[in-house]
Amino acid sequence: MFAYQDIVAGVKAAAKTNPIENYSHCQLLNLHSRNLGFQSFHHLQSSLKAVPKDNFNQISTRLMRKVCASKLPSQDSSYFEFWCHADGSFSFYSYWIGWDRFGKEVRLPRPLIGLTSVKGLRKQVDSPIYVLESTKEILAWMFGxxxxxxxxxxxxxxxxxxxxxxxxxxxxxxNMPLVREQDPFSTGKFCND
Structure with missing residues (x-):
């Protein structure tokens, strides 16, 4: 699914967005390549070029998954937190904008400062937090x-x-009575003994 250029660009993006004090750009490229299991950035490039075409899709998808789970968001854009669940459904970090005619909440995705959010969550959560910045990455996340x-x-x-x-x-x-009826926290519905 991913091409050679996608992997190389992903490692370069990780090096750019994850700066470490006293590391040059080249040292960061080598560090991120080692995190993927290669000896250096040059080794990553030469190894990927040597992979047979029939194996490349599987290997490149695994590598991009690791890249997306390690890179940080840029500071040039707001980011949104989405979840893709095992059944294929989606949820998102949201804010309330009102109620619909059935008394249910209407919510929109909430913009976040991606860099701060991802850094904080990665310290607290064991599961991967992906940073997705291309169509191919979105599709790999949605369907895999x-x-x-x-x-x-x-x-x-x-x-x-x-x-x-x-x-x-x-x-x-x-209809406020309908809203109260739909509210899981209304009297008698929450923490029933």
Missing amino acids: WKGMAYIPESIARKYFAFHFNKNHLVDKNP
Whole structure:
């Protein structure tokens, strides 16, 4: 699925967005290549060029998964936190914008400072947190990797347009008794003994 150039560009992006004090760019390329199991960036490049075409897709997808699980978001864009669940459904970190005519909450994806969020979550969570910045990465995550991902705004709006376009669902005069009935935290529904 991924081409040679995708892997090389992914390692370069990881080196660019994950700076370490007193490391040159070349040292960072070597460090990120070693994290993928290679001796150096040159070894990564020469090894990938030597992989037979019939094995390359499987190997490149595994490598890109590791790259996406280690790189950090750029500071040039807002990011959105999405989850792809095992059953293929999606959820996202959101904010409330109102209630619909059925008394249910209407929520939109919440923009986040990706760099701060990903750094903090990776310290607390054992499962991978992917940073996805291309169509191929999104598709590999949706149809293979699953889990939590941080996605820049332009890509998130492209692939999850439905989740961003919900303002029309908000009822201007919601039926409050129906809202209370739908609310899982309303009296008598939460922490019943």
